[in-house]
Amino acid sequence: MRKRRLWAVAPIAVLTLSGTSVAAAGAEPSPPRTNIVGGVPATETYSFMASLQEGGQHGCGGSLVAPSWVVTAEHCGQPEQVRVGTQNWNSGGEVRPVASRQVVGGDLALLKLTLPSTQKPIPIATSAPAGAATRLIGWGQTCPQPGCGQPPVQLQQLDTAIIDDAKCKDIEGATELCIDGGNGKGACYGDSGGPAVTGGPGSWQLVGATSRGDRVCAQGPSIYNDVTAYRAQILQIIGGTPAAAR
Known part of the structure; x- marks a missing residue:
C-alpha cells in the first residue's frame, strides 16, 4: 500500500466538506x-518544536535548527507563520512570519523566518x-x-x-x-x-x-x-x- x-x-x-462529525451522524463515539x-x-517544552500555521491553524510540524531556519517536510508547502517553543500550538512561545522556503531534497525543505527566534535550536x-x-x-x-x-x-x-x-x-x-x-x-x-x-x-x-x-x-x-x-x-x-x- x-x-x-x-x-x-x-x-x-x-x-469541512461533509459538514458533520462521526458523533453528529449518529454513530457510537469512539473511545478516547x-x-x-x-x-x-509532552513531558517538557521542546524549545525547537514548531507549528506551521495558515490562517492561525496548525497544519504541519517543524524543527528550529537555527534562529532563522525551520526544517520541515517539503509537501507542507510555505505557511504564513510558525509558532516555536510551546506545548500548545495556539498560544505561548514565539510567532514568526515565514519569509521564504528552500527545498533541500526528497520531501525535505527549509523555511526562512522574517525575524530570528530566541528559542534554542536543535542540533x-x-x-x-x-x-x-x-x-x-x-x-x-x-x-x-x-x-x-x-x-x-x-x-x-x-x-x-x-x-x-x-x-x-x-x-x-x-x-x-x-x-x-x-x-x-x-x-x-x-x-x-x-x-x-x-x-x-x-x-x-x-x-x-x-x-x-x-x-x-x-x-x-x-x-x-x-x-x-x-x-x-x-x-x-x-x-x-x-x-x-x-
Whole structure:
C-alpha cells in the first residue's frame, strides 16, 4: 500500500466538506485515544518544536535548527507563520512570519523566518542507525482514520525506534528512515514535517522529519526524511553550525 502524507490539511478538508462529525451522524463515539496515535502529552517544552500555521491553524510540524531556519517536510508547502517553543500550538512561545522556503531534497525543505527566534535550536545528529531509540513529537490526529478528528491543542510525544529499511515499502534507504512505534502507535495527519529526535532532555538531536505513512495511521511503521543525510547541505544553507551536534 502506498504511503500517504501526514499533514493536517486533508482531514480538516474532509470534516469541512461533509459538514458533520462521526458523533453528529449518529454513530457510537469512539473511545478516547491517548495521543499522536498512542502517545502521551509532552513531558517538557521542546524549545525547537514548531507549528506551521495558515490562517492561525496548525497544519504541519517543524524543527528550529537555527534562529532563522525551520526544517520541515517539503509537501507542507510555505505557511504564513510558525509558532516555536510551546506545548500548545495556539498560544505561548514565539510567532514568526515565514519569509521564504528552500527545498533541500526528497520531501525535505527549509523555511526562512522574517525575524530570528530566541528559542534554542536543535542540533542535527551526524547519523541515524537502525536500532536507535527515537521520540516523535507533534500535534497530529490522535485517532487513526482520515478526518476522524482535529489536531490536539497540547503537544504529544511517542517513544519509537528506527528499524530496518526493509520493514517500510517504497522507502529511499539513502535519504529516508523507517520508524516504528509498535502496537498501533505512530504518526498521523498533522504530524508531517515534525521531528524524530534522539537523546534526552537537554541533549536532544534531530534525526528525522515526518514524511508519510499508511492511509489509516499507525497500522505499521512510518517513513521519515533522514535529516542526518542532508546535514552538510542544511548547514551550508543556514550558514554554519549554530547548534553543533554533540
